[in-house]
Amino acid sequence: MIRSRLLHPRLLSTSPSTTSRYRLRLSTLAFLTTTSVLVSSYFLWPSKYRGSPTFNHQPLSPSYFIPVTVSENSQAGPDLAVLTLSIPPDSHPLDKHTSSLDPIWSIFIKDDDIQVERPYTPLFGIGKDGVIKLWVKRYPRGEVGRWLHSKQAGDTIEIRGPLKTFPFHQGKWDEVVMISGGTGFSPFHQLLFRQLLRGNVAASTRFTLLHASRTLAELPPLSLLQPLIDFAVAHPEHLRLALFVDGASRALAPKSIVKHLEAGRIDKSSIGHTLGIPDGAWSWSSWISNLWTSGQPKIGDSDIRKKNVLVLVCGPEPMVATIAGPYGRNYSQGKVGGVLAELGFKAGQVWKL
Numbered sequence: 209m210i211r212s213r214l215l216h217p218r219l220l221s222t223s224p225s226t227t228s229r230y231r232l233r234l235s236t237l238a239f240l241t242t243t244s245v246l247v248s249s250y251f252l253w254p255s256k257y258r259g260s261p262t263f264n265h266q267p268l269s270p271s272y273f274i275p276v277t278v279s280e281n282s283q284a285g286p287d288l289a290v291l292t293l294s295i296p297p298d299s300h301p302l303d304k305h306t307s308s309l310d311p312i313w314s315i316f317i318k319d320d321d322i323q324v325e326r327p328y329t330p331l332f333g334i335g336k337d338g339v340i341k342l343w344v345k346r347y348p349r350g351e352v353g354r355w356l357h358s359k360q361a362g363d364t365i366e367i368r369g370p371l372k373t374f375p376f377h378q379g380k381w382d383e384v385v386m387i388s389g390g391t392g393f394s395p396f397h398q399l400l401f402r403q404l405l406r407g408n409v410a411a412s413t414r415f416t417l418l419h420a421s422r423t424l425a426e427l428p429p430l431s432l433l434q435p436l437i438d439f440a441v442a443h444p445e446h447l448r449l450a451l452f453v454d455g456a457s458r459a460l461a462p463k464s465i466v467k468h469l470e471a472g473r474i475d476k477s478s479i480g481h482t483l484g485i486p487d488g489a490w491s492w493s494s495w496i497s498n499l500w501t502s503g504q505p506k507i508g509d510s511d512i513r514k515k516n517v518l519v520l521v522c523g524p525e526p527m528v529a530t531i532a533g534p535y536g537r538n539y540s541q542g543k544v545g546g547v548l549a550e551l552g553f554k555a556g557q558v559w560k561l
């Protein structure tokens with residue numbers, strides 16, 4: 209019965225053009241079936257890592273992995289480590305002056321055990337000697353963080369990059385505000401190190417860093433913080449720095465950071481206070497002072513929100529959502545929300561890393 213139904217059209221079709229059209233359709237169908245089987249098996253068949261390949265003796269590149277040596281793994285807080293990676297001389301980037309190495313960029317590290325890759329941010333960019341330093345957090349069930357913490361001096365891992373996290377253009381902004389939590393500090397350290405500490409800053413730009421860690425021990429290592437603190441003290445017109453620690457006791461904090469330490473989290477009032485944004489509360493004294501100063505330059509003239517300002521936010525997702533509003537679909541920027549929206553910052557002024 210089935211057979212006769214399948215054969216039926218064929219028996220009826222007598223003209224040659226109908227036969228060739230039928231053959232064409234059949235071969236198209238066969239081609240599409242084969243292609244879709246091949247494509248789906250490529251994605252679904254359980255097999256080895258199918259991402260970028262690995263090449264030895266090739267320059268660092270975003271499109272393939274190169275092997276590098278872990279030259280040091282030192283503990284830098286609870287569940288925190290600073291990893292030093294050495295890129296072999298024949299894999300040093302070919303053009304060190306390329307804009308791809310301008311801040312802010314990251315690298316992908318491949319976990320060989322489970323064949324996945326995760327991005328990490330070189331704290332200083334890449335040194336002349338091909339050295340990269342990373343500040344890496346280990347989460348209790350986090351795969352790559354735990355794997356990286358287990359690496360010892362002499363081990364080999366695979367990296368690819370640089371991949372741009374945010375294209376910073378020198379001289380484009382008058383005010384650059386950075387708000388970070390945990391290892392979200394790393395991209396801002398890279399930016400400040402390359403721009404400020406190496407003297408590349410435009411005279412008109414002022415940076416402000418508000419960083420939060422859960423405990424004093426989880427603050428970025430002092431070796432990273434101290435040069436920033438020293439710079440902020442010497443050049444307050446170029447760098448303001450505020451460190452926030454939940455329930456921090458100043459008595460236990462290292463002496464050099466006490467002046468910059470606040471107890472608690474980064475919130476609306478601490479951002480407003482650090483950036484000199486008036487809280488908008490009405491009072492008789494401000495009303496009288498406004499009357500008195502009418503006709504003279506207003507406080508709004510120095511209002512950071514009316515300047516050429518960029519606010520960068522980087523940290524755990526709940527923190528980013530609270531400060532700047534949640535990410536959109538597929539980690540797109542989404543709307544400016546949270547505390548920054550309440551403070552009057554607009555789209556185009558805020559970027560979630």
Ligand SMILES: Cc1cc2nc3c(=O)[nH]c(=O)nc-3n(C[C@H](O)[C@H](O)[C@H](O)COP(=O)(O)OP(=O)(O)OC[C@H]3O[C@@H](n4cnc5c(N)ncnc54)[C@H](O)[C@@H]3O)c2cc1C
Pocket residue numbers: 314326327328329330342343344345346347348349350351352353354373391394523524525
């Ligand atoms: C551009 C970019 C740069 C980055 N740079 C750094 C860096 O310099 N140093 C660094 O340590 N990390 C950095 N990260 C984060 C890093 O890529 C990984 O997401 C992180 O290390 C967790 O990966 P994992 O494989 O260890 O954990 P996963 O296996 O992905 O996650 C396992 C568990 O850990 C939890 N978890 C994962 N990430 C977080 C988080 N951020 N906060 C709270 N819980 C979390 C998950 O909820 C889950 O329960 C960066 C991320 C991006 C996008």
